[in-house]
Amino acid sequence: KQEVTQIPAALSVPEGENLVLNCSFTDSAIYNLQWFRQDPGKGLTSLLLIQSSQREQTSGRLNASLDKSSGRSTLYIAASQPGDSATYLCALLYTGTASKLTFGTGTRLQVTL
């Protein structure tokens, strides 16, 4: 069974800090990895998608990296803002498992003033 772990489950940082969210997985036979953001009571918004052949993707203040050999992905958020407060989920699409993303349970981020 493929497992996707996100630690810590919750994180609080002061505004302006750079921070890293972690995603660990046990099976490296992945097709791609996505990072999503979920605001309270809302659906998911896709932030970044990294293909298996890529090492990282960047969008504005966000940078996601992928290291298949160590079974790890990180989401780096630069100069955090209160508007970044949300739950961040990683999700992996494994090769050979059509149409079934495996989601982590998420890290709830709070950026304080």
Added chain:
Amino acid sequence: DVKVTQSSRYLVKRTGEKVFLECVQDMDHENMFWYRQDPGLGLRLIYFSYDVKMKEKGDIPEGYSVSREKKERFSLILESASTNQTSMYLCASSIDRRFPQHFGDGTRLSIL
């Protein structure tokens, strides 16, 4: 802007009722998905559909069925609601049948 709309944000039903959750997308996507989200368990796929009248089971289809009569609409049906189906239900659509891209805001369903 792309939009996936779920008909209800909050819904309260009784045990044994037949419950319908509706989802509509305006992007002409062929692929649509239903997930449930529970604390500590993450998102789990219930059913997905890659074309009108086509459906495939996800990881937890028991107790659920789906209907896709039109391309833009994908309905999740709880045949006889039970308390363990109390959850947040999320609908999604996608160009790619392997993974969802656009999510609705969810329906928080409580079964009493």
